[in-house]
Amino acid sequence: MTEAQAPERISSTPRSWLYLALAITTEVSGSLSLRGAIDAPWLYSIVAFGFVASFVFLSLVLKEGMGIGVAYGIWGACGVALTAVMSMLLFGESITPLMGIGIVVIIAGVLTIELGSQAAERKAAGHPKTAPSTREGADS
Amino acid sequence: MNPIAWFFLCSAILLEVGGTLSLWMAVKSNRLWYIAVAIGYLSSFAMFVGVLENHMPLGVAYGIWSAAGVAITAVCGKLLFKEPFTWVMGLGIVLVMLGVLLVEMGAGL
Numbered sequence: 001m002t003e004a005q006a007p008e009r010i011s012s013t014p015r016s017w018l019y020l021a022l023a024i025t026t027e028v029s030g031s032l033s034l035r036g037a038i039d040a041p042w043l044y045s046i047v048a049f050g051f052v053a054s055f056v057f058l059s060l061v062l063k064e065g066m067g068i069g070v071a072y073g074i075w076g077a078c079g080v081a082l083t084a085v086m087s088m089l090l091f092g093e094s095i096t097p098l099m100g101i102g103i104v105v106i107i108a109g110v111l112t113i114e115l116g117s118q119a120a121e122r123k124a125a126g127h128p129k130t131a132p133s134t135r136e137g138a139d140s
Numbered sequence: 141m142n143p144i145a146w147f148f149l150c151s152a153i154l155l156e157v158g159g160t161l162s163l164w165m166a167v168k169s170n171r172l173w174y175i176a177v178a179i180g181y182l183s184s185f186a187m188f189v190g191v192l193e194n195h196m197p198l199g200v201a202y203g204i205w206s207a208a209g210v211a212i213t214a215v216c217g218k219l220l221f222k223e224p225f226t227w228v229m230g231l232g233i234v235l236v237m238l239g240v241l242l243v244e245m246g247a248g249l
Binding site: 077084 | 163
């Protein structure tokens with residue numbers, strides 16, 4: 001009887017990816033500001049704002065139904081990769097070949113996680129095992 | 141590297157995972173869990189300062205911290221919250237961990 005309500009989502013929606021991108025961007029801004037704050041102490045305000053905003057966006061990601069393992073893995077890894085790239089651009093820090101390989105591996109990992117979670121979502125949607133009600137199973 | 145640094149590092153990782161799992165609880169059940177999120181993350185950072193004060197290189201410490209955090213959070217998500225987790229997703233998590241370790245430890249190599 002509650003068919004019109006939003007179904008219990010188990011994985012990503014386009015909006016959850018938007019929030020995740022914002023969570024990553026704000027976290028990277030916070031990390032980079034932390035590095036810059038050594039020379040310019042006013043940047044500490046950006047540090048605080050960036051990290052708090054990042055957590056707000058991360059909780060919105062979870063609210064949208066993305067799993068904590070997937071969300072946290074992508075958030076953390078993209079933050080590391082993006083911070084390395086931005087540190088090179090902003091602070092002239094070098095990226096060694098090994099770090100470059102690491103960034104490529106992170107991107108491959110994130111894509112693999114997303115592929116896997118999409119497949120898991122399809123499987124759950126088409127699988128009666130995860131739908132506890134047997135009579136109203138017509139929504140899949 | 142002395143054992144105290146590793147003790148601090150393990151504590152930082154566990155506190156941070158606790159904070160992350162609390163974030164999930166805060167979103168899904170009770171907002172009071174946000175207090176646990178704040179405590180978990182702030183104490184994790186305090187422990188991390190302890191790691192650096194005991195002369196573990198920043199890249200090594202941060203790489204292990206991030207990679208272990210990703211892995212433990214994924215496992216806890218599956219065990220505690222029954223999140224869907226396939227071997228493809230597991231492979232992705234392993235790749236992400238490897239990439240983080242390479243980026244953080246590859247700085248000096």
